[in-house]
Amino acid sequence: MQCDRCQENIKNNEERDFHGQTLCEDCYMVALSPAKACDPWAVHSAKSFSEKSKRKIDLTQTQAKILKFLKESKGAEPEVISDRIQISLPDLEREIATLRHMEKVRAKLQEGKKIICLW
Numbered sequence: 518m519q520c521d522r523c524q525e526n527i528k529n530n531e532e533r534d535f536h537g538q539t540l541c542e543d544c545y546m547v548a549l550s551p552a553k554a555c556d557p558w559a560v561h562s563a564k565s566f567s568e569k570s571k572r573k574i575d576l577t578q579t580q581a582k583i584l585k586f587l588k589e590s591k592g593a594e595p596e597v598i599s600d601r602i603q604i605s606l607p608d609l610e611r612e613i614a615t616l617r618h619m620e621k622v623r624a625k626l627q628e629g630k631k632i633i634c635l636w
Protein backbone atom coordinates (compact mmCIF):
# COMPACT_ATOMS: atom_id res chain seq x y z
CA MET A 518 0.00 0.00 0.00
CA GLN A 519 1.29 3.46 -0.96
CA CYS A 520 0.52 6.87 0.52
CA ASP A 521 -1.29 9.14 -1.97
CA ARG A 522 0.59 12.19 -0.73
CA CYS A 523 4.20 11.31 -0.03
CA GLN A 524 4.28 8.02 -1.97
CA GLU A 525 5.82 6.24 1.00
CA ASN A 526 5.05 2.61 1.53
CA ILE A 527 2.56 2.16 4.31
CA LYS A 528 2.78 -0.82 6.61
CA ASN A 529 -0.18 -3.13 6.80
CA ASN A 530 -3.04 -1.76 8.89
CA GLU A 531 -1.36 1.65 9.15
CA GLU A 532 -3.03 3.22 6.13
CA ARG A 533 -5.60 5.91 6.85
CA ASP A 534 -8.51 6.89 4.66
CA PHE A 535 -8.93 10.64 4.21
CA HIS A 536 -11.73 11.74 1.86
CA GLY A 537 -11.05 8.75 -0.38
CA GLN A 538 -7.25 9.20 -0.31
CA THR A 539 -5.06 6.57 1.21
CA LEU A 540 -2.57 8.28 3.49
CA CYS A 541 0.23 7.21 5.80
CA GLU A 542 -0.04 8.09 9.47
CA ASP A 543 2.13 11.22 9.07
CA CYS A 544 0.25 12.67 6.12
CA TYR A 545 -3.04 11.86 7.82
CA MET A 546 -2.06 13.88 10.88
CA VAL A 547 -0.99 16.80 8.67
CA ALA A 548 -4.23 16.58 6.69
CA LEU A 549 -6.26 16.67 9.89
CA SER A 550 -4.42 19.62 11.39
CA PRO A 551 -2.89 21.97 8.82
CA ALA A 552 0.13 23.86 10.14
CA LYS A 553 -1.01 26.80 12.22
CA ALA A 554 2.07 28.83 11.32
CA CYS A 555 0.77 29.23 7.76
CA ASP A 556 -2.53 30.61 8.97
CA PRO A 557 -2.50 34.37 8.21
CA TRP A 558 -5.36 34.91 10.65
CA ALA A 559 -3.42 33.43 13.53
CA VAL A 560 -0.49 35.74 12.79
CA HIS A 561 -2.81 38.69 12.32
CA SER A 562 -4.63 38.24 15.61
CA ALA A 563 -1.35 37.68 17.49
CA LYS A 564 -0.03 40.92 16.03
CA SER A 565 -3.07 43.00 16.80
CA PHE A 566 -3.08 41.54 20.30
CA SER A 567 0.46 42.71 21.00
CA GLU A 568 -0.32 46.12 19.53
CA LYS A 569 -3.28 46.34 21.82
CA SER A 570 -1.30 45.35 24.91
CA LYS A 571 1.36 47.89 23.99
CA ARG A 572 -1.13 50.70 24.24
CA LYS A 573 -2.73 49.32 27.37
CA ILE A 574 -1.08 50.59 30.54
CA ASP A 575 -3.03 48.38 32.96
CA LEU A 576 -0.42 46.37 34.80
CA THR A 577 -1.02 43.30 36.87
CA GLN A 578 0.14 43.38 40.47
CA THR A 579 3.06 41.11 39.60
CA GLN A 580 4.11 43.32 36.69
CA ALA A 581 3.96 46.39 38.93
CA LYS A 582 6.17 44.62 41.47
CA ILE A 583 8.70 43.71 38.78
CA LEU A 584 8.86 47.30 37.53
CA LYS A 585 9.20 48.65 41.06
CA PHE A 586 12.03 46.24 41.81
CA LEU A 587 13.79 47.04 38.54
CA LYS A 588 13.52 50.74 39.28
CA GLU A 589 15.14 50.28 42.68
CA SER A 590 17.79 47.81 41.56
CA LYS A 591 18.53 49.49 38.20
CA GLY A 592 18.31 46.13 36.49
CA ALA A 593 18.73 42.57 37.70
CA GLU A 594 19.13 39.00 36.52
CA PRO A 595 15.90 37.04 36.00
CA GLU A 596 16.86 34.64 38.81
CA VAL A 597 17.26 37.54 41.24
CA ILE A 598 13.94 39.08 40.22
CA SER A 599 12.00 35.81 40.52
CA ASP A 600 13.54 35.25 43.94
CA ARG A 601 12.68 38.76 45.10
CA ILE A 602 9.16 38.87 43.63
CA GLN A 603 8.50 35.29 44.74
CA ILE A 604 7.32 33.87 41.44
CA SER A 605 8.73 30.99 39.44
CA LEU A 606 11.19 31.65 36.62
CA PRO A 607 8.78 30.48 33.86
CA ASP A 608 6.11 32.82 35.27
CA LEU A 609 8.61 35.64 35.38
CA GLU A 610 9.70 35.01 31.78
CA ARG A 611 6.06 35.32 30.73
CA GLU A 612 5.62 38.59 32.61
CA ILE A 613 8.88 39.93 31.18
CA ALA A 614 7.72 39.03 27.67
CA THR A 615 4.51 40.97 28.24
CA LEU A 616 6.37 43.94 29.68
CA ARG A 617 8.76 43.88 26.74
CA HIS A 618 5.80 44.09 24.36
CA MET A 619 4.64 47.15 26.27
CA GLU A 620 8.17 48.53 26.01
CA LYS A 621 8.42 48.75 29.78
CA VAL A 622 11.49 46.57 30.20
CA ARG A 623 14.27 45.23 28.05
CA ALA A 624 16.98 42.64 28.35
CA LYS A 625 20.63 43.48 27.95
CA LEU A 626 23.87 41.60 28.28
CA GLN A 627 26.17 42.76 31.04
CA GLU A 628 29.45 40.92 31.54
CA GLY A 629 27.94 37.95 29.71
CA LYS A 630 24.88 37.83 31.93
CA LYS A 631 21.31 38.52 30.93
CA ILE A 632 20.05 41.53 32.83
CA ILE A 633 16.48 42.79 32.79
CA CYS A 634 16.17 46.53 33.18
CA LEU A 635 13.70 49.32 32.61
CA TRP A 636 13.26 50.44 29.01
Ligand SMILES: [Zn+2]
Nearest residue numbers: 520523541544
Ligand atom coordinates in the same frame (compact mmCIF):
# COMPACT_ATOMS: atom_id res chain seq x y z
ZN1 LIG B 1 2.38 10.01 3.45
